[in-house]
Amino acid sequence: MISSSPRDKLPQLARSTPQALLDSLARHPRRIMAGVGVLLLGTGVTAFGIAPLAPDASLLPVHEVVEALPMRPLADLGVGTVPLTLFRSDTVRRDDTAQSLLQRLDVRDPAAVALLQNDPQARQLFEGRTGKLVTVETNDQQALQRLSARWLPDDGRVFQRLVVENGPEGFKVRQESGELTAQIRLASGVIHSSLFAATDAANLPDSVAVQLAEVFASDIDFRRDLRQGDRFSVVYETLDADGETMRAGRVLSAEFVNNGRAHEAVWFEEPGQKGAFYGFNGESSRKSFLGSPLEFSRVSSGYGMRFHPISGKQKAHLGIDYAAPTGTPVRTIGDGVVTFAGVQRGYGNVVEITHRDNQSTLFAHLSRIDVRTGQKVSQGDFVGAVGSTGASTGPHLHFEFRIKGVHQDPLEIARQSENIPINQAFRARFEAVAQQQRLSLNAAATLQQASAE
Template sequence: MKPDSLPLLARSSSSLLVRGLTRHPRRIMLGVGAVLLGTGVTAFGIAPLAPDAANLPVRQVIEALDTAPLGAPLLNDIALPAAPLTLFRSDQVRRDDTAQSLLQRLGVADPAALAFLRNDATARQLFNGRTGKLVTAETNDRHELQRLIARWLPDDGHEFQRLVIEADPLGYQVRLETAELMPSVRLAGGVINSSLFAATDAIGLPDSVAVQLAEIFGSDIDFRRNLRQGDRFSVVYESLEADGETMRAGRVLSAEFVNNGRKHEAIWFEEPGHKGAYFGFDGQSARKTYLTSPLEFSRVSSGYGMRFHPISRQQKAHLGVDYAAPTGTPVRTIGDGVVTFTGWQRGYGNVIEISHRNNQTTLYAHLSRIDVQRGQSVTQGDRVGAVGSTGASTGPHLHFEFRDRGVHQDPLEIARQSENVPMSPAFRARFDAVAQLQRQHLDAAATVQQASAE
């Protein structure tokens, strides 16, 4: 296209635009407005809200900072002392333990400590008498003995012995102490599926507590014949502790047993100057003229009636009740009376006979020891001897008989039928306070039982 033709083209375009505006002014104005509006929106969407950072001035500042306080040396210039390390380990003394085997299990590698345990007369008591002593050893990071503490029960009383061996610059020092067991309260509950002892074993209840439950309610419940699946119990008992370590279970303080829908309850209450006994929450005595068992903690190994005799190997009437228990277990009289015989009786071995009221007598056989004399008066619960295996016996146990006017009777039935011993009215207010506290404990024990069942 020639240059001089451009003005002519421009004039032609202008004339077309003028004619278009003249013919279609509305359409052309709307189109122009739409173009302007779109351009404005686009401009608004991309317009920056702040100045471009690339156009801002930049300034760099560098300063040296002192991170240590004035006058304080740096950690790298200090030799920190190593923290002393003490190792603790606990175990029990076993039947065949020696000083070397015990220290090895306790993680002690110390020839001096080994020699001390072997040669010191007081330290050697750790391996004398009953097994099961609780031992805790403290050593340094070289496994050298710093301190050894052992605790054990010398008997069934309320004291324990504590053996302490401590290292000092001169070697080892040892001392043997006697201290009181501290009681604490424990709660438990369970449900019967087969037997009382199966239920108590399932919840980890000590056997001694289970035996007490059987004794407390034995005059109302036949635990061999009358238990039902779904029966339940709650119990509050003492735990006897030595320096915070549980040594054994103590007395049942309160208990509740629901048998076949019937509730039985008992609270331990001790009147000042009198022997303690169990009562119901209504204040009625649960104490009977005769105890259910001559042993505090045991299990019936052979009941009253016909049985297969372990020695004669024949069916034979068993005119008493046998209680399996270790040799030395204390035997107590089940009721007040007078000792009428002590000595040896053929297959019964060492025997004690006690006369009670109304021409009733009891016999305790196979004893390892006799602790009373003929003619001596005894009261219910007094210790009279110890379990043994003398005479015709296949193992340590107590054979116990009850005679009414010379005729043998089932001791468990006699205990159930015996009369209650009443509580003195003078102590009723004190009893009510104890009962209120034990009710709270039993309610809490029932909650433990419910949680375990769920």
């Protein structure tokens, strides 16, 4: 008969059922507890046996060895014979001078300062618009070797390039023109508080955010209709010069989901005509009247009864006031003819335009007037600029819409105005553009989904 020790019985107990373990514990309590004790003791001995017997490394003495190594001159290695060129970039600021700009670019070159101050072409860096992109190349003595600057003379697709180069015969300056290169960009976002907060979070340029609002202004009241969770996707272009983005271009397609309803638009230009936005089904989203005479702006006073800011009395407000800085361009919301351009009592500088079907619009408190009586204007043409002339408490645009001389709510008129249809002769071309933009817009929509995940 072969007997087994309590230690040998433990694996058998471990493989048995819970009830068998309880029964064995009840019958042999001492044997089992002794076996457990032997196991624990053996484990402890084993642990003690493999514990490190070497001394603690932190208690060992530390010796520092310092040894001088021979160094070959850099010239022997060929390093000193290679010219060192440093590159730096910045933008021209409003109060910049030749000295302040070059100092910020870490250029220490009196001759270069004198050139930028005195050369007629070089002085253009500090004239006109600020924000010109400037890149300099200097040697290891911080002397200017080359300067190049790029800027946009207007809102077209051409940029100006100024180049200053230092050669054996001294500095040479030349100015060139170049074509901007269009690049496609995708973006998407979700509304949490406001449209512009969401577009900022999506890193959309302000001009693209404005266009996005304008595209859907006739369908969505961005003051009252926005909901948390509304989302947008947009495909737009940027205009680049020498690989640097100079400005954002046009929105090419967009989708805005407001309160569960999707609004879509794609840009299409008929040959010889002004471009417009259309739905992907080919229905025009261009209406006979724009939703606003300003590129997306805050409505400071709506249509209807209000307390007059000057008289302080309750009075009907027969138009809409748009808060905007002085000088903000004002545009006509539809095609028509200028029937008045001058001064009208409390309205200050005024432009009035007559449209078809006895409809007319009026723009008041303008800082300047850019049209003349009898001039034909097309939808989107600029007619003046925001000001505070006449009886006004601050810069804003007062805008009115009338039908047969009777005032109407301009926002309602814009929403109800008819769509301008696409020419069927260009339908096939439109379908090709729409198909490509649909793919790009779908890709833009996945950006927000990927970000959320």
